Amino acid sequence: MIEAAFVFAYLAIVLYIGIFAFRRGAGTGEDYFLASRSLGTFVFLLSLFGTNMTSVTILGSSGRAFRDGIGVYGLMASSSALVIPLTIFLVGTRIWAVGKRFGHMTPVQIFRDRWEAGHIGTVIFALQAALLVPYIVVGVLGGGTCLHSISGGKVPMWFGGGLVAIVVMSYVFFGGMRGTAWVNAFQTLLFLSFGLVAVLVIGNGIGGFGPAVERMLADVGAPGKPSLAQHLTRERPSMDPWIFFSYTFIPLSAIAFPHICIFCLTARKMESFKRTVVLYPLCIMAIWLPCVFLGTVAAGQPDIAAKVATSGDPDSVMLLLLQAHAPVWLAGILGAGIMAAVMASDSQILALSTMFTADVFAWYGGKRRFGERAQVLTGRVFVIGVTVAAFIIAMRTSEHIFDIAIKYAFTGYAALSPLVVAALFWRRSTKWGALASCVVIAAGLIGVAVLEQIHAAPVPPEKPYAIGPGLVRTPGGVMALGLMPVVPLVGLSALAMIVVSLVTPPPSAATVERYFPRPGEALRPLPGSGRAATAAVRT
């Protein structure tokens, strides 16, 4: 229970940060939703990284490494270390620039303005929102599970989930983007600081990593039980080379996630992106490497393996290691660090609220009729509504269902990345191309979900089986031509965007010129327009 007390103290601190941020607020929509585009380099890096660091990072990665070994790092972390900063460098900087120039607060505002779209923007909003909700629910569930485990079962799931939901809701409600960014920065610092301590303490507790790894390498296995040495290579069946390749497409989702896109709009200067993209891969290594390594080594610890087998939940392996090897006070602090990662749903809640108020409420006339204060109030009410709904859903539904939904969310957002790239880099792209892309993504995700429902997953030692031309059902899901669905979906989404854009009329030349001023041209406001566009004119 002492560990839980540290977590409660942590929750009190983040609540205070949110309320402190509230005092710094200016009361405008741009201040509440984007912190007045004023984040400096340090907070921008830590909060952008923190918002991407979820329960999947800490609990999911160590749990999966417990099952599948070291390959999880290459599968999920090192590919992200290359692709995410690269997309932030190429796409994030452009999102920042057009957001700053035209006052956009959400990706849908960019799409609407860039493609002269109205209701098609609403379709994109609906698709993005549908893919974001499972994330928020899992955040609430993760908070409940984490507090339940840390307290040794004394804090019930419903109370833990409810408490986390109330704390997150409060600092997002009061602090908006500024509060969320500060909390995320604090969370990232906390985990970066104590992650190293956890490695040292656990390493000492298990008698040193060297001997632990040597024992795993010496293991010869038994009938029906593969050698533990496989954990130290990529020989596990789930580490197929084509799956390894497919996973490199998943980090494309980062730049299409609304909360990441919106974070790109909060930087005060473009300079902030420089250190962010350089340090991002190192931050990934600092967090993921210990998690994956500890999860792998835990598979060779008989006491931990027995507890995981009893609970049936590999994702609890990190908490079990802490409970077994760290002193109570340190386990409490580290538990708070884990809690920090689990509570990353704050940015998603704020992003959904920003999107609703900007893309639906304001777009359909709410801001014009009721003013900017009503827009901020709507955003705050929406934060409460989303959090309460997420809590109710979380308490009534199996976590497993949302784990699956998140898998689809990553695939869906990765497939949305061609949309973002086309809007910002391809002059000839059109709103109809964007709509076609959305239809392909929605149809593809529903198709995969239906196939996975109809065809039961083979349970090892059963082998994967064919379910159609080029389609195979494996324990992990449906594979198309040996690849995960994310690969063909990204390709088909890009193809739909290209083909349909080429056969439909482009936006007006004035709009295109606003977004793509030619080299050597300067920008100036359009004559005769007090509030609207700017145009590129030759100098």
Next chain:
Amino acid sequence: MHREGGRIGPFPHLPRTHALRRILLATLVLGLYVLHQDWWNWTAARPLLFGFLPPGLAYHALFSVASSICMALLVRFAWPGHLEALAGEASRSSPAAAGSEEPRG
């Protein structure tokens, strides 16, 4: 790739040295992507780096460091400074951002 008047095919609007630099950087990124698929480490369990890190994990940790270096090179040699000019003259009032136009099709 063709050369014409000191310009290079894929980047006709850029001076030759800038175009070459971009090609080199793109090759670097693609090369890193290929290096991520380290099939040669698939079954390697030894040698252990520092006595405990398996080669498959040590390789990808170094890959993360290489990604950071790659990003530093991109920032140094391909920084999109023109975007700062695009953002600089903020008119802050596109129809979508203002949220006050009637919905269109």
